[in-house]
Amino acid sequence: MSKPVIAITTGEPAGIGPEISLRGAHCCRDIVFPVLIGDYAWLKQLAGKMDSGIKLQKLDSARLHEAIEKKETASIGVIDSPLQAPVIAGQLDPRNGQSVLAFMDIAIAGAMNRQFDAVVTAPVQKSTLNDAGIAFTGHTEYFAEKTETKRVVMMLAGSVRKLAGDGHVMLRVALATTHLPLKNVHKAISIDCLLETVSIINRDLKNRFGIVSPRILVTGLNPHAGENGYLGDEEIRIITPAIRQMQETGIRVSGPFPADTLFQPRYLEHADCVLAMYHDQGLPVLKYATFGHGVNITLGLPLIRTSVDHGTALDIASRGLGMANHGSMVEAIHIAAEMAAVSSQNRRQNGK
Incomplete structure (x- = not known):
């Protein structure tokens, strides 16, 4: 198959999720077509401080299809899902809980209609989502509920x-x-x-x-x-x-x-x-x-979902950019790509 299109939800904005998502997408853009889902303005601000080589472009559904067709890799696509409150690294704000949930909803919908070949999730803060009035147990349970998987x-x-x-x-x-x-x-x-x-x-x-x-x-x-x-x-x-x-x-x-x-x-x-x-x-x-x-x-699940093996690491985020390890994010993207390739091969063999 051609490069798989991998949706990456950027997770809790006050944690290390946005940083490791940016770094992971940048590292893996030769093997996948990464699409970040998060607040474009916040991600662009972080990218500018992290590495001048990380270029972002805002995408809607039509623009995403066009970028995939042209195999654009010079910049990383971002589906903009705005936050409701300004972000202070390391400090949780329940006002952004609904926005974090929206990141997941966009990724799930895109994967279900085969716009994305797989979804990779950065960590979320369960307490913030619950403080926002959202009954949330975890990514695993939420993806099961949204896809109606028993x-x-x-x-x-x-x-x-x-x-x-x-x-x-x-x-x-x-x-x-x-x-x-x-x-x-x-x-x-x-x-x-x-x-x-x-x-x-x-x-x-x-x-x-x-x-x-x-x-x-x-x-x-x-x-x-x-x-x-x-x-x-x-x-x-x-x-x-x-x-x-x-x-x-x-x-x-x-x-x-x-x-x-x-x-x-x-x-x-x-x-x-x-x-x-x-x-x-x-x-x-x-x-x-x-x-x-x-x-x-x-x-x-009826879709491919991988994630990092750690949490939001608010303490690390509060110390500034460059402190977070994005190794797990890179591995999550790699495994998602490998799973997408096997699934694609199976569909071809089964005539689907």
Whole structure:
């Protein structure tokens, strides 16, 4: 395919999102056609202070189509979605909450009508959106709601150096549950939940990552995977029966494994994804190994969405430009482009 068109929502304007979006788009413009979604005046002001080589152009729908057709790369396109209040770096303002939400809405609509091949999101501040009167749990949940997707799966991925031999392996960790209090996790795990979750992981690893026969490892919920029921019986009642049902359908899934010993090269180098039962069971390991270069990916959506592996970093933003690391944004754009290429190839093969 030609360069994929990647929409990049610039996130919380008082955080590092606008800066890393500008730097990431500028770095990746040789492999993608980046389109920033945010306040054009604010982004132009930042770009002027950051790097005179970063050129921006304001786009509407007609101008975007024309720029794509001409393969313009001298400047980065921006779909202008104005903020409601002036920005002070590091200081949140609920008046801009609705504008931040509008960035996402524009990206989702554009991806659904295939104007964009993928969406990459910079971090938002959940508290600011809620302070603005918007019930907001997170990007993952919001994209699911707006696309009317019944179940989505959060997966983080990053390249990890092999402990033995040369090169790197891609570590992928998906979650059976996402932003839940720990006391509620066991209530949210059921056989049906796990069947749907693994089905989504298996399908998207095939259709968007090009992995022909994915290998998925599943953790237990309890310490030592329940230790035969001594430390909890969810593995016996729920997780093991679900795994057996999935194996009967031909999915290459195994477990449950104790989470404290699963994250070792002898397991991970022969797996395409680990499914952890809850947020802080799997993600600390991945973030320790990949932080600053990891990518958050939402599986199960009718569009491609990736994101950085960190938050708004208001403290870094308050110290001025040039302090933020845009490595995760670059990786998110790269993975979005790779997923878009695989998806495009699949559509061509299926005649769609």
